[in-house]
């Protein structure tokens with residue numbers, strides 16, 4: 123409980139209206155004086171918009187956080203400051219300034235993404251899981267097992283298999299809808315696709331988002347048959363997960379007393395916490411059920427190689443029941459098996475990190491290709507050189523290594539509009555960055571979108587030109603898609619595999635057109651860039 127909430131709970135109930143006014147006015151004056159005292163006495167004052175109490179410099183972020191910071195970089199240069207509410211953030215848009223922050227060493231001073239946030243602590247995600255974990259020792263332990271599972275030899279192959287399987291389902295649905303003349307919003311479809319992908323790859327359970335969505339759109343009799351229990355389970359888990367994510371800003375930005383005492387908001391907070399309890403409990407049940415299945419399996423049977431199974435069996439005898447699994451898991455430092463609670467928190471983070479990122483990224487790729495006919499031609503040349511007229515053969519991991527231009531399109535799409543335009547870090551010790559000395563717990567924002575559009579590193583940065591990745595050497599840190607250092611995205615290899623494989627499956631066989639060829643990309647720019655809508659037509663390739 124904070125001091126404010128203790129005062130609010132114990133205030134004398136016999137106060138009159140004037141006492142309340144005086145009290146409110148005094149609080150406001152103390153807050154404003156304190157705010158500007160902090161502002162005018164800050165270390166290393168930098169250029170940036172002037173902050174206003176409560177909102178900070180949020181008013182200056184035109185077009186959302188990602189787009190707003192890009193505009194501010196043009197105005198204030200490669201290092202400037204912004205204030206989110208009453209917290210200062212140093213924005214770094216130069217590759218040399220961020221080099222130190224991305225050192226891939228366990229001795230790095232930048233292993234934390236953020237300072238401890240009281241709201242996220244209340245939500246229960248500050249000391250568990252991976253993404254928001256502020257305790258470096260717990261993070262290291264969880265991250266070790268996540269890495270081991272996702273980097274296990276069979277995981278890539280499994281991603282390729284699943285990418286095919288889900289695409290064949292989606293392809294069938296899209297063709298039916300085309301026959302029925304029903305509009306296809308790729309953004310909704312990709313969202314469903316990546317949800318099914320992530321649920322199956324993480325838990326080994328089948329998820330039904332794609333067929334459920336198809337059934338809501340198709341008018342014909344040939345709807346998919348889905349068991350009603352599966353519909354309920356599948357939809358509820360996904361719905362609750364998204365509700366959990368949507369409510370995060372309440373906990374990140376609002377102080378305790380607003381969350382728990384202001385009408386309407388306090389009801390939202392209560393709902394969010396009830397939803398959190400449901401979600402944690404549901405994932406915990408999934409973990410327990412799988413553990414029981416594994417315990418009952420005999421030694422001669424092989425286990426599935428989904429992430430949940432790999433986390434449960436790590437450092438246990440059952441590790442021998444998985445094909446291809448290396449026994450590297452048994453390392454002294456991390457020698458105890460994970461508890462159900464630890465596994466639950468890691469699985470939750472895998473859902474959070476993986477469910478929408480791939481889907482938005484794929485929409486951005488499709489949009490760029492649709493707008494650049496020359497790029498499409500070059501892509502087709504590359505695909506035809508590998509697959510010839512065979513537009514249905516299985517995509518192998520060897521094929522993916524040879525898809526250089528396909529990879530260049532992915533990189534160029536990310537350069538022009540990254541799914542993650544910024545990434546946060548705080549220093550655990552005093553340090554020098556960009557020529558200034560900074561105290562411990564300074565909040566830095568690595569402004570990748572700023573670097574990706576900086577003319578110092580990219581010729582004609584606004585132009586979409588994948589060739590720049592074919593013939594030129596990349597300047598270190600000038601393109602960052604998955605973050606960097608020890609906190610870089612653990613699924614970066616798998617995500618590239620999925621994106622490349624999907625591009626092959628789509629473009630070697632189909633033409634994809636935007637319904638409104640002149641419309642700008644419909645997206646929202648917050649701390650991640652998300653595609654809102656992408657209406658397309660998809661039909662068999664004409665040539």
Ligand code: HEM
Nearest residue numbers: 252253472475476479480542604605606609610611613617
């Ligand atoms: C194209 C898809 C993806 C993109 C663009 C992406 C991007 C990122 C970025 C930029 C970070 C922050 C890295 C940093 O702070 O340096 C991150 C972290 C993370 N991502 Fe991804 N990601 C993608 C897919 C996935 C998937 C599929 C999963 C899960 C299977 C995942 C799980 C995570 C986790 C757990 C973290 C936190 C790592 C840590 O704090 O140690 N991501 N991702």
